[in-house]
Structure formats: structure tokens, C-alpha cells
Amino acid sequence: MSLHVSKQFSSMRLSNHYCELLKHCGDTKKVHCNIIKALRNPEIFLLNNLVNAYAKNGSIIYARRVFDQMPLRNLYSWNTLLSSYSKLGRLPEMKRVFDAMPTRDMVSWNSLISGYAGRGFLVQSVKAYDMMLYDGPFNLTRIALSTMLILASNQDNVRLGRQIHGHVVKFGFQSYVFVGSPLVDMYSKTGLIFCARRVFYEMPQKNVVMYNTLIAGLMRCGRIEDSRQLFYEMREKDSISWTAMIAGFTQNGFEIEAIDLLREMRLENLEMDQYTFGSVLTACGGVAALQEGKQVHAYIIRTDYQDNLFVGSALVDMYCKCKSIKSAESVFRKMTCKNVVSWTAMLVGYGQNGYCEEAVKIFCDMQKYGIEPDDFTLGSVISSCANLASLEEGAQFHGKALVSGLISFITVSNALVTLYGKCGSIEDSHRLFSEMIFLDEVSWTALVSGYSQFGKANETIRLFESMLAHGFKPDKVTFIGVLSACSRAGLVEKGNQIFESMIKEHRIIPIHDHYTCMIDLFSRAGRLEEARNFINKMPFSPDAIGWASLLSACRFYRNMEIGKWAAESLIKLEPQNTASYILLSSIYAAKGKWEEVSILRKGMRDKGLRKEPGxxxxxxxxxxxxxxxxxxxxxxxxxxxxxxxxxxxxxxxxxxxxxxxxxxxxxxxxxxxxxxxxxxxxxxxxxxxxxxxxxxxxxxxxxxxxxxxxxxxxxxxxxxxxxxxxxxxxxxxxxxxxxxxxxxxxx
Structure with a gap:
């Protein structure tokens, strides 16, 4: 479009500009008002108005053309164009306009700083901020300070945050609530919660935003009681306050408190949004509170949030975690819009509930709809292949990880290490592990577990010791893998030593799985009396797997006395479990006691029990x-x-x-x-x-x-x-x- 603007331009020419603008803007009333103003008083501010209107509508090219042909420009003209480039993130053009400005004011500097900060350019933002102070402290505004504090918070840069705090005090902004809130947020997010509280309590006036900011900060830091006390001290609470508390309770493992707080919020007749519902649904899923989750779902329908993408994904996740897979499928099918998060929620739900084949299928369906997976999605479907021991499909997903570049994400690499380990390709598992640039505890545990399941006890123990030598902290799953390896290789003394170190050195309280490994360790080695003594000293009774391990060893070593004790204990624990009857039958059969075998089988028939077919x-x-x-x-x-x-x-x-x-x-x-x-x-x-x-x-x-x-x-x-x-x-x-x-x- 060729545009000529002079001091004496015609009314028709300016009208044409606004007609052109009308093509790009749906706000007819606003454009009409601007046309009337222009026809009545065609001065420079009207051209500024035209530049501003184009810029706000995103038509930055037209805004620039008008600006370039303006016969006169004032500071407002420059700031309008500069601000437009800043908001659109077009940083090179922003910097060129800024450098060309004949004069600058605080608006100019704020636009430059905000442009860099909004795109995460820390170095350039700090440089612009320092240049502004050098140009004159009078340029400093609460907007510039809050922008820099937000940048320091997002970048986790305590040093920069403290520097800005110093300027806040030096230039007299410490009483500004607009600056105080990002200051509290910066200290909270960088882990300096005591500094955050000090800033909060030194503020002469506090608004609800400051309260919400500190409450959220006290929750990331795990100070539940402090945040609860502060919440109930608030004279006025808005929906954000309640949502911050609900989200904080959920994130810190206080799911029941989060659900109870939602009930209180409803009594206050406060409006709930997608974040409120998302947080409380996560809480319901965390404790498998299906009935409460259904009640929240019903309320979501009444408030017309059922079509919200974020809420729909949270509902799918909640039902999956509550093992109500049919309800999750129903919500998922009814979602009018789905993104990678909602597809992943359904996929992960299938995998967690044992529907691994369905997880693989839905991954393929997702791609048919053109939704590309992220690292979490791909890692999850690979984990499902691992549980299916489906090496061929898993290898295909490995190829996709390489092509897409998602192999660089540790979640995907860890899933592949697990896949090859569970599919028996332990060499491939170790090769992948060795090629990983970054390793974490999950990486080591995946390889340790793979070697353990393959029965390579000595290699498992060497890996475990190497993990410790590299400074990684083993968790409960790591020790399950190592103890299992000792059990499968009959390394009783070594297993005993590792079990003791888990408790005394690593301060890990054993769970059922660890005790089961130890029972299996003694039992497989034929040390059945030691196994019995170990069970009698346990803080709780063994689970079904523990009793079955002992009973299976009694069958192998033909120990009828301990075998009968284990079988009776297993029957008492799980009356419908056929393993106890089958294994005890094996002991009797090995001893030629066919009458006892017959009695056991009759007992199974009378109870309607059937052996799981191999x-x-x-x-x-x-x-x-x-x-x-x-x-x-x-x-x-x-x-x-x-x-x-x-x-x-x-x-x-x-x-x-x-x-x-x-x-x-x-x-x-x-x-x-x-x-x-x-x-x-x-x-x-x-x-x-x-x-x-x-x-x-x-x-x-x-x-x-x-x-x-x-x-x-x-x-x-x-x-x-x-x-x-x-x-x-x-x-x-x-x-x-x-x-x-x-x-x-x-x-």
C-alpha cells in the first residue's frame, strides 16, 4: 500500500486510512469514532492515534508505514511504535527504534526492559535496566522494578533480586504494593521464605494479591501451618486465595484438607475457575476419593466448565487414578477439544491400570489426529511397551524418539532403559544408559532393576555400588532391585548386609516389598527356619507374595511343617487366592500324600476356586x-x-x-x-x-x-x-x- 501524508492531507485520504484499518479490526464503533475525530481535527495526535490503532490490532506493518511518513513526530509517536514492537516480541526492531529516538522518557525505558524481560533475555534486560539508571534515576518506575523482580523470580536469580530490592529501598518504593507483591514472590520462589515474610510484614498496606503471593510461597516451601494461619487472618479472600490454598494442600500431600477446603469455599458462594477444579480433582485422584471426585464432576457440569480443556484433562486423570477407567473413557470421548495433555492423561491412565495394549493404541490414535507427543507422552507409551514385554513396538518408539529429538529428554531415555531391561535386552539397556548425557536416580534404578530381573546378581551389586560412588541417592525401588538380585542368586549374607545398610545408613523405612525380598532370600537358599524367624520379628505380617515365596520354597525343599504354616497364613490373608492350595498340594504330591491332595482340591471346589490357567x-x-x-x-x-x-x-x-x-x-x-x-x-x-x-x-x-x-x-x-x-x-x-x-x- 503506497501512503503519502503531508501537513495538508485531504479528509478523504485520512478516511481511506481508517477504511483500511476497518479491514483488520472488528470494532466498527471504535473505528468510526476515530474517523469522526480525524475529519474534525486533522492534527499530529490523530496520526499517532492511527499508528496506535494499527499497532493494537497487530497490523504493525501499517503502523510502521504511517509512522515513517509522518511529517512531524513527538515522543508519544516513538513510544507508541516502540511499545508495539516490545509487546509483539520483535526485539531487533524494538532496539532499532529505541536507538533512533531523539529523546526518551520512563515509558521508553519500560518498553525496552519489558520487551527483553518478557522473552526471558536476562542479560539484555539487566543491561537495559542499568542504562536506564545511568540515564537518570527519575526514569525508574514501579513498572520497571516489578518487571525486573518478575524476571529475577522466573530466572531463579537471587543476586539480581537482592540488587533490585536494594533499589526499591534506595529510591523509596518499599511502600508500593505493586512492587511489594513481586518482591515477596521473588523471595518465595528462590527459597528465601523468611525474607519474603519480612517484606510482607514490613509493608504498611497489604492487598489480597500480597496475601495470595505469600500463601503460595509458604506452600512451595512446605510451610503448611504458616500458610493456613495467614489464610484465616485475611479479612477479605477472593477466589485466588482459596485456590492457592487448595493447590498448596494438594501439592504438599494434604489431599483431604484440599477437598475439605473446597467445601468451605462453596459455602462462601465464591466463583471457581479451571485452576480450582484442576487442583481439587488432583487431590481426589491422589487419595482415590472417587465419590468426592464424582461430586466435583457434578458441580463442574452445573457451572458449565465441562467443556474446558484443562478441567476435562483433570477429570480424566482423576478417574484413572481412582481406577474408574470407564468413567475416564466417557469424559475423554465427550471432550470437544483435546490436546497433548488430555491424550496423555488417558494414555497414562490406561498404563497405570494395567491396560497397556490400550495405551499403545491410544498413542497411535493421537498421532492420527495430528497431535505430536511430548517427552512425557512418549515416555509413558514406552513404559506400557515395557510392561507388555513388547520389544518390537518399543523399538519403533525408540526410533520415533531419535527422529523427533525427544531422546534427549531424560524421561524418554529412562523409559527406554527400562524397556530393554524388561524385554531381556540387557546389553541394549546398558548401552543406552552409557550414552545418556544426564543421569538421575531413576536412570540408575532402571538399569539396576534390569540386571536384577535378568538374574545377574554380581553385576547388579556392582552397579549399585557405582551408583553410590557417583553420589546418587538410592530409593526404595533401587533397594528392591538389589535385594531381589541377591535373592535370585542365593547371596544371603550380602543381601542381609544391604538390607541393614538401607535402614541404618540410608534411613529408609522398609516396606512390604523389602521384607518380601528378605523372606525370598532366606527361602530360596533353603534356610527356611531363618525365614520363619525373620517373619516372626517383622513389624507386620507378610503380604501374600511373602507367604507364597516361603510356601514355594517349602515345596521345593519338601518342608511340610513350615509349608503348612505358610499355607494356612496365606489362606487366612487371602481366602480366594488359589496359590496356597496349589503349592501345598505340590508338597503333599511330592511326598505321595494323594489323599491330602484330594482334600485340598475338594476344598477349592467347595469354595468355587479355580487355579489360574498357565x-x-x-x-x-x-x-x-x-x-x-x-x-x-x-x-x-x-x-x-x-x-x-x-x-x-x-x-x-x-x-x-x-x-x-x-x-x-x-x-x-x-x-x-x-x-x-x-x-x-x-x-x-x-x-x-x-x-x-x-x-x-x-x-x-x-x-x-x-x-x-x-x-x-x-x-x-x-x-x-x-x-x-x-x-x-x-x-x-x-x-x-x-x-x-x-x-x-x-x-
């Missing part, structure tokens, strides 16, 4: 093939059973003898052999031998522990076929190679 699965060409014992439902069953017959013949020639103790039925030996030959893991392995190309490992997953016979048979199969067979059962990984297993026959 099943194994293997993935081939993106399809999962599931097998149960004597299963002939697979379309390739004839080939599978034929392959097993050939293998059995070769195994017997190599010296394989079926383990009859793995059969808990009083039948003839020939029938027992037939039953053993068709266990689910053997069917899955035979399928893998037929279809998985040579040179690639055969990966099988089983929902229960591998029985002694299948474990022994798989060693023979690996030797005969010269194939690597990786079996992940309920206890650990077993890598069979050349007739041996990585577990050392200790599982």
Missing part, C-alpha cells in the same frame, strides 16, 4: 499367539505338535528325563509324560522354532513361573537347536543358550 505367548509379525496346555486352537497346531515330537525324541537321546514331580495328579507315569510334553511354554517355543528365522532369539512370555520340567527341557532344546530362547516368567528372565540358563537353575 498360558504362554509369543509375538510374530505383529500378532500375538497365545497357548495353554494341550492347546490345539492355533491354526498351525499340527506343525507345532509334530515339531515337539521330533524335539522330544532328540532330547531323550541327549539324556533328558521328565520331572514327574511337576505333575500334581495321581496318574500313570506315561500320562504324566504326555501332560508334561504339552505345557504352554513348550508349545510357544515350538511355534518360535518353526517361524522365527534362525539367528534371531525366540522370546516367550509366561504368566506363571516356569515349572522345573519345562526349565530343564528348554535347556536341552537350546542345545539341540543352537537357538537362544528367552523366557520371561512371573519371577524373572531366563536366557537359555547352549544347554544352560542364565538363572543358574536358581529361580
Amino acid at each position: 498360558c504362554s505367548w509369543i509375538k510374530y509379525k505383529n500378532q500375538v499367539h497365545i497357548f495353554s496346555a494341550d492347546d490345539r486352537s492355533n491354526p498351525f497346531s499340527d506343525q507345532i505338535y509334530s515339531e515337539l515330537e521330533k524335539l522330544n525324541y532328540k532330547m531323550v537321546q541327549e539324556g533328558y528325563v521328565p520331572d514327574m514331580n511337576s505333575v500334581l495328579h495321581d496318574v500313570e507315569d506315561s500320562e504324566k509324560i504326555k501332560m508334561l510334553n504339552h505345557h504352554s511354554e513348550k508349545l510357544a517355543i515350538a511355534f518360535g522354532l518353526i517361524f522365527i528365522p534362525p539367528g534371531l532369539p525366540i522370546r516367550v512370555v509366561k504368566n506363571l513361573r516356569v515349572c522345573a520340567d519345562c526349565h530343564n527341557a528348554t535347556k536341552y532344546i537350546s542345545k539341540i537347536t543352537q537357538r537362544e530362547i528367552l523366557v520371561r516368567d512371573a519371577a524373572r528372565f531366563h536366557l537359555f543358550k547352549d544347554g544352560t540358563c542364565s538363572c543358574g537353575d536358581f529361580w
Whole structure:
């Protein structure tokens, strides 16, 4: 657009300018008023008005063209253009206009400082601030001071904050509430809460903003009672005050107090916003308060916030944490607008509730809608693949992490280290760990747990000691991994030592999982009497896994006395748990006490209990093939059973003898052999031998522990076929190679 402006411009020319502006602005009434003013009094301030109108509407190009052709410019003209560039973040143009200004005032300096500060340019902001003071302290305003304090707060720069505080006092701004609030906020966010309180109490006048700022600051620092007292001291509280308290309670683990405070807020008839609802929904999810969460949901519907993106995502998250996955799905489907946060909330919810396949599916659906994942989303879906032991899909997400650059985020890298560890590719897990630029406690724990589950006890312990040497603090999960490794390798003394160090040196109070590891440690090593003594000294009774570990060891070592005690304790704890009946039956069967076995089975039938059927699965060409014992439902069953017959013949020639103790039925030996030959893991392995190309490992997953016979048979199969067979059962990984297993026959 060519524009010519002179001192004597026509009314029609100025009218055309405003007609052009009307194309860019929907506020017809405002433009009309400006046109009338211009036609009546065409002076310089009207051209300034035109520049300002263009700039406010975002049409900075037109504003600049008018400015460049103005015959006269005053300070207001320059400041209008400068402020426009500052607000739009167009910093190079802002600086050029500022340098070209013939004169400057406090508005000019504020625009320059705010422009740099708003974009986080600390060095340039401080330089501009110093230049302003050098030009003259009269330029200093409360706006400049508050801008610099906010910048210091966002940058966590205590030194700069203290320097600005000094200027506040020196130039007499300490009584200004507008400056006091960001000063309190700066000290709070940088952890100097005592300085924040001092500033607050020295202020002669305080408004609700200052109260809210200090309350929020006392909450990040964990001073719950101080913030509560200050809150109830307030004469006037607004919605922000209540929301700050609710959010603070939630963030500091006082979820019940947050929910109670919402009830009080409702009694005050105060308006709630998305942040109020988001905080209280987080509190409901944190303590699985489903009924309270539903009540909040009902109130959200009445206040027309159900279509709010932030609130909808919080609702999905709350229902997922309360294990009400159907309600979460319902809210998610009804959301008219979804972003990466809402998709991630549903994805994480699926993963946390055991619906890992659905988590992977919804990730793919999210991408179909053009929503790109962030590091948390990608890390979460990789974790779901890890729980599924789905190496192929996990490797695809690894590729996406590399292409997108999200591999640089520690959340994604940690998830990949866990994935490869849980899928049995411990070398890949360690390689990824070694390539990470930044490591944290989660990184070390992921690798420690991977080696532990793989049964590599010595490597696990070395890693743990290296973690300590590098100054990282182990947590409860780290110790579970190390103690499990000691248990699986029979390192009783070492495990005892680590358990004691956890309590005495690292000040970690043991939870059920740690005690279960110790019970398993004694039990697997055959030190059943020590296991019993350890249980009797525990501060609480073992959980079901602990009793089952002891009972399983009693079956292996055929200790009927302690086994009966463990079984009775397990039945009392979980009457519907079939493990106690099955394991005790195994002990009786091994001793030839078939009458007792029969009584136990009758008891199970009378109580309507059924043993969880064993099943194994293997993935081939993106399809999962599931097998149960004597299963002939697979379309390739004839080939599978034929392959097993050939293998059995070769195994017997190599010296394989079926383990009859793995059969808990009083039948003839020939029938027992037939039953053993068709266990689910053997069917899955035979399928893998037929279809998985040579040179690639055969990966099988089983929902229960591998029985002694299948474990022994798989060693023979690996030797005969010269194939690597990786079996992940309920206890650990077993890598069979050349007739041996990585577990050392200790599982």
C-alpha cells in the first residue's frame, strides 16, 4: 500500500486510512469514532492515534508505514511504535527504534526492559535496566522494578533480586504494593521464605494479591501451618486465595484438607475457575476419593466448565487414578477439544491400570489426529511397551524418539532403559544408559532393576555400588532391585548386609516389598527356619507374595511343617487366592500324600476356586499367539505338535528325563509324560522354532513361573537347536543358550 501524508492531507485520504484499518479490526464503533475525530481535527495526535490503532490490532506493518511518513513526530509517536514492537516480541526492531529516538522518557525505558524481560533475555534486560539508571534515576518506575523482580523470580536469580530490592529501598518504593507483591514472590520462589515474610510484614498496606503471593510461597516451601494461619487472618479472600490454598494442600500431600477446603469455599458462594477444579480433582485422584471426585464432576457440569480443556484433562486423570477407567473413557470421548495433555492423561491412565495394549493404541490414535507427543507422552507409551514385554513396538518408539529429538529428554531415555531391561535386552539397556548425557536416580534404578530381573546378581551389586560412588541417592525401588538380585542368586549374607545398610545408613523405612525380598532370600537358599524367624520379628505380617515365596520354597525343599504354616497364613490373608492350595498340594504330591491332595482340591471346589490357567505367548509379525496346555486352537497346531515330537525324541537321546514331580495328579507315569510334553511354554517355543528365522532369539512370555520340567527341557532344546530362547516368567528372565540358563537353575 503506497501512503503519502503531508501537513495538508485531504479528509478523504485520512478516511481511506481508517477504511483500511476497518479491514483488520472488528470494532466498527471504535473505528468510526476515530474517523469522526480525524475529519474534525486533522492534527499530529490523530496520526499517532492511527499508528496506535494499527499497532493494537497487530497490523504493525501499517503502523510502521504511517509512522515513517509522518511529517512531524513527538515522543508519544516513538513510544507508541516502540511499545508495539516490545509487546509483539520483535526485539531487533524494538532496539532499532529505541536507538533512533531523539529523546526518551520512563515509558521508553519500560518498553525496552519489558520487551527483553518478557522473552526471558536476562542479560539484555539487566543491561537495559542499568542504562536506564545511568540515564537518570527519575526514569525508574514501579513498572520497571516489578518487571525486573518478575524476571529475577522466573530466572531463579537471587543476586539480581537482592540488587533490585536494594533499589526499591534506595529510591523509596518499599511502600508500593505493586512492587511489594513481586518482591515477596521473588523471595518465595528462590527459597528465601523468611525474607519474603519480612517484606510482607514490613509493608504498611497489604492487598489480597500480597496475601495470595505469600500463601503460595509458604506452600512451595512446605510451610503448611504458616500458610493456613495467614489464610484465616485475611479479612477479605477472593477466589485466588482459596485456590492457592487448595493447590498448596494438594501439592504438599494434604489431599483431604484440599477437598475439605473446597467445601468451605462453596459455602462462601465464591466463583471457581479451571485452576480450582484442576487442583481439587488432583487431590481426589491422589487419595482415590472417587465419590468426592464424582461430586466435583457434578458441580463442574452445573457451572458449565465441562467443556474446558484443562478441567476435562483433570477429570480424566482423576478417574484413572481412582481406577474408574470407564468413567475416564466417557469424559475423554465427550471432550470437544483435546490436546497433548488430555491424550496423555488417558494414555497414562490406561498404563497405570494395567491396560497397556490400550495405551499403545491410544498413542497411535493421537498421532492420527495430528497431535505430536511430548517427552512425557512418549515416555509413558514406552513404559506400557515395557510392561507388555513388547520389544518390537518399543523399538519403533525408540526410533520415533531419535527422529523427533525427544531422546534427549531424560524421561524418554529412562523409559527406554527400562524397556530393554524388561524385554531381556540387557546389553541394549546398558548401552543406552552409557550414552545418556544426564543421569538421575531413576536412570540408575532402571538399569539396576534390569540386571536384577535378568538374574545377574554380581553385576547388579556392582552397579549399585557405582551408583553410590557417583553420589546418587538410592530409593526404595533401587533397594528392591538389589535385594531381589541377591535373592535370585542365593547371596544371603550380602543381601542381609544391604538390607541393614538401607535402614541404618540410608534411613529408609522398609516396606512390604523389602521384607518380601528378605523372606525370598532366606527361602530360596533353603534356610527356611531363618525365614520363619525373620517373619516372626517383622513389624507386620507378610503380604501374600511373602507367604507364597516361603510356601514355594517349602515345596521345593519338601518342608511340610513350615509349608503348612505358610499355607494356612496365606489362606487366612487371602481366602480366594488359589496359590496356597496349589503349592501345598505340590508338597503333599511330592511326598505321595494323594489323599491330602484330594482334600485340598475338594476344598477349592467347595469354595468355587479355580487355579489360574498357565498360558504362554509369543509375538510374530505383529500378532500375538497365545497357548495353554494341550492347546490345539492355533491354526498351525499340527506343525507345532509334530515339531515337539521330533524335539522330544532328540532330547531323550541327549539324556533328558521328565520331572514327574511337576505333575500334581495321581496318574500313570506315561500320562504324566504326555501332560508334561504339552505345557504352554513348550508349545510357544515350538511355534518360535518353526517361524522365527534362525539367528534371531525366540522370546516367550509366561504368566506363571516356569515349572522345573519345562526349565530343564528348554535347556536341552537350546542345545539341540543352537537357538537362544528367552523366557520371561512371573519371577524373572531366563536366557537359555547352549544347554544352560542364565538363572543358574536358581529361580
